[in-house]
C-alpha cells in the first residue's frame with residue numbers, strides 16, 4: 001500500500017495552479033482550506049441574521065422587520081450556523097489534520113472529498129436564495145415541524161433539497177474520514193495511540209452515517225405530504241404530526257454531538273500542549289466519547305417532553321438524558337486533571353480552550369436542568385433553552401473552533417499569528433458572549449418564549465443587555481478575520497513544532513507542510529507522545 | 532442624562548445578576564426583575580419551583596468545586612512561576628470515583644423528579660373540564676358540560692401598538708402583548724382539567740404561574756390539570772412556533788371564587804345567546820364599518836395587514852382585489868369568510884352573523900375599496916343556509 005502510494009506521487013507531483021487548483025482539487029489540505037473559508041463566510045452570514053434578530057429584540061415593539069421575516073431569520077440563522085458554519089468547519093479541520101496526524105499522504109477518497117465540499121455552495125445557494133423569492137425563506141424553524149412547515153410557500157422544495165444535499169455531503173465526508181483512519185494510519189499508529197481529535201472525529205463520522213439518512217427520510221416524507229397527497233404527519237389523514245418530531249430528533253440529538261464531539265477532540269489536543277503534560281485519562285476520554293455517542297441515540301424525546309408522551313416514556317428519556325452527565329463529567333474532570341500540576345502558558349488557543357471548559361460546562365449544567373422532565377415543562381421553548389444551546393454551541397463548539405484556528409494557523413500558513421490581537425479577540429469574545437447569553441437564562445425563567453419577534457415589557461431590560469452583547473460579539477469577530485488574513489500574508493516564521501508543548505506527527509512536518517503530506521509513512525513510537 | 536442613568540442601571544444589574552445567580556438565596560433571586568422561575572399559584576408550580584432550585588443549587592456547588600480547582604491550578608501551575616510539569620497521565624481510582632459521584636448525584640435528583648412527574652400526570656377527579664384549542668392566532672376555550680365556548684384574541688390596543696413602527700409606546704399599553712379581549716375564567720380551589728388541542732398547526736398552552744406548558748396538537752388531545760390556590764389574573768402566551776402571529780397569542784387566566792365563576796358562566800351563556808339572536812336587525816353603513824374595523828383587527832389584520840395589502844406571495848391583498856370589489860362576488864366573499872379557503876381559516880363558527888356582515892362591509896368600504904356595498908346579518912344567515 002505505502003510503496004504504491006509513493007510510486008503514484010512520482011507521476012503527478014505537480015501543484016495545479018489558479019482556479020483549477022481549487023475547483024478540481026483532490027488535495028486534503030486545499031479542500032480543508034476551502035471548507036474552513038466556506039465555514040467562516042457562513043459564520044458571518046448566519047451571524048448577520050443573528051444581528052437582525054438582536055436588533056429587532058433590542059426594544060419591545062416592532063421596529064425593523066415583519067414577524068414573518070423575523071421567523072425566517074430565526075430559521076435560516078440556525079440552518080446556516082449548524083450546517084454551514086460549525087459542521088463544515090469541523091470537516092475542514094478533519095481534512096487538514098487527520099492525514100497529517102496519522103501519517104498519511106492524503107485522505108483515502110480524494111475525489112469524493114472534492115465532491116463533498118463542492119456540494120455545499122450549491123446547497124446554500126438553494127437555501128439562501130429563498131430569502132429573495134416571493135413569500136420569503138422558510139420560517140417554520142430549523143426543526144421544520146409539520147403542519148407549520150407545510151405552510152411554507154415557494155421556499156419549501158428548495159429547503160427540502162438543500163437539506164438533502166447537505167446530508168449527502170456530510171455522509172460522503174464521514175465515509176472518507178472513516179476510510180482514511182482505518183486504512184491509512186502509519187505503522188505504529190495503533191488505535192489507542194490516535195490523537196483524541198482523530199478519535200472524536202471517527203466517532204462523529206459514525207454518528208453522521210447513522211443519523212443523516214434519518215433526516216433525509218423525514219424531510220422526504222414532508223415533501224410527499226405537501227405535494228403527493230400522503231398523510232404521514234397529518235392527523236386528518238390518519239398520520240401524526242408528533243411522528244415527525246420523533247424522527248427529526250432521532251437525527252437531531254446525535255446531530256448535537258456531531259457538532260460538539262470534534263470540539264471535545266480539539267480541546268483534548270490543546271490543553272496538554274499548553275499544560276506541557278500528557279492528556280489525563282486518554283483511554284477514559286475515548287470511552288466517554290463513545291458512550292456519549294451511543295447514549296445520544298436514546299435521548300431524542302427530551303426535546304419533546306411537552307408533546308404529551310406517556311409517563312413511562314418521559315421517565316425513560318429523563319433517566320437516559322441525565323445519564324449523559326456522567327461521561328460528560330468525566331471529560332471535564334479529565335481536562336482539569338490535565339491542567340493540574342502542568343506548567344501552563346496562556347496563548348490564545350489555551351485561553352479559548354479554558355473558556356470552552358468553563359462555558360461548555362455551564363451549558364451542561366443547564367442541560368442537566370432541562371433534562372428533568374417535570375421542570376422542563378416550564379423551561380421548554382423559552383429563552384432558557386436558547387441560552388443553554390448557545391452556551392454549548394457558541395461558547396462551546398465555536399470557541400473550540402476558534403481555539404483550533406489559532407492552534408493550527410502557524411502550521412497551516414507557516415507564520416505565527418499576532419498573539420496580542422488574538423488575546424484581544426479572545427477577551428472581547430468571552431465577555432461579549434456572556435453578556436449576550438447569560439441574561440437569556442433569566443428571560444427564559446421569567447417566562448419569555450423563544451422565536452417571538454416582540455415581547456412583553458417586563459422582558460425589556462435583559463433583552464437590551466443581551467442585544468448589546470450580541471452586537472459586541474458580532475463586531476469582535478471581524479478582528480478574527482483581520483488576524484487570519486494578516487497571518488496568511490506573513491509574520492514571524494513558524495517552526496515545525498510551533499508550540500513548545502506540542503506532541504504528535506503533525507508537528508514533525510514543516511510549517512506549512514509539503515503539498516503531499518507524508519510521502520513516506522513515518523514510524524510511530526510511543527516516545528513521539530512523551531513529555 | 533438618560534444614557535448615564537441607563538449605564539448605572541445596567542452595571543448594577545449585571546453585578547447583581549452574576550452574584551445573585553451563583554451565591555445568593557432564592558428570595559433575592561426572586562426579586563422584582565423577574566430573574567427566576569415563578570413559584571406560581573398551584574401546588575404543582577410550587578413543587579416544580581422547588582425542584583428547579585434544588586437542581587440549580589446542586590449544579591452551582593459542582594460548578595464552584597470544579598472551577599475552583601481549575602482556577603487554583605491556573606494560578607499556581609504556570610510556567611511563568613517556574614513550575615516543572617508533572618508527568619502523570621491517569622489514575623484508575625480517581626477516575627472511578629469521579630464516575631461514581633456524578634452517578635449518585637443524578638440518581639438522587641431523579642427520585643424526586645420521578646415522584647413529581649407522577650403527581651403531574653394524575654388528572655383524575657377533576658370537577659371542571661376546559662378544552663383549549665389553538666388557532667392561528669387565538670385561543671378557543673370550550674367549557675365542556677357547560678355548553679360555553681369563548682374565543683380569546685389579543686386585546687385591540689396591543690394589536691395596534693404591536694404594528695411595525697406603530698409609534699405607540701408598548702410601556703403605555705395595558706399588559707402589552709399579554710392581554711386578551713376575553714379571559715379564561717376559572718374557579719379557585721377546584722381541580723380543573725385542561726385539555727389542549729389545535730385547529731391548524733401545533734401551538735403550546737402556557738401560563739407560567741400554573742407550573743407547566745403543554746403542546747396543542749391538531750388531531751390529538753393532551754390532558755392536564757391544575758388547582759389554582761390564589762385569586763388573581765395570570766398571564767402567559769403560546770410557546771410553540773406557530774407562524775407569523777406566534778408572538779401574539781396571549782393567554783389570560785382569571786381565577787375567581789366559585790360563586791363568581793358560576794355567575795360568569797350563566798352570564799356568558801346569556802350573552803352568547805343574544806349575540807347570535809340579533810341577526811334580523813338591519814344596520815347602517817357607519818355602524819357596520821365601525822364594528823367591522825374591530826373584527827378586522829382581531830381576526831384578519833395579522834395576515835392581511837393594517838393596509839389590506841397582505842404579504843406578497845403569502846397572504847393575498849384585500850385592497851383592490853376582485854373578491855372584495857365586484858358586486859357579483861359578494862356571495863363568494865361571504866362564503867370565504869364563513870368557510871375559509873386554503874390557508875385562510877373558516878370563521879363561521881367563531882364570528883356571529885353580525886360580525887361577519889360588519890367585517891365584509893368594512894373591507895369593501897375601506898382603503899381603495901369604495902364599493903358602497905352594505906352587507907346585513909340576514910345576508911350572512913342566508914349564506915350559512917346554502
Ligand SMILES: [Cu+2]
Pocket residue numbers: 665666668733734735769770771772773777780
Ligand atoms: Cu400558537
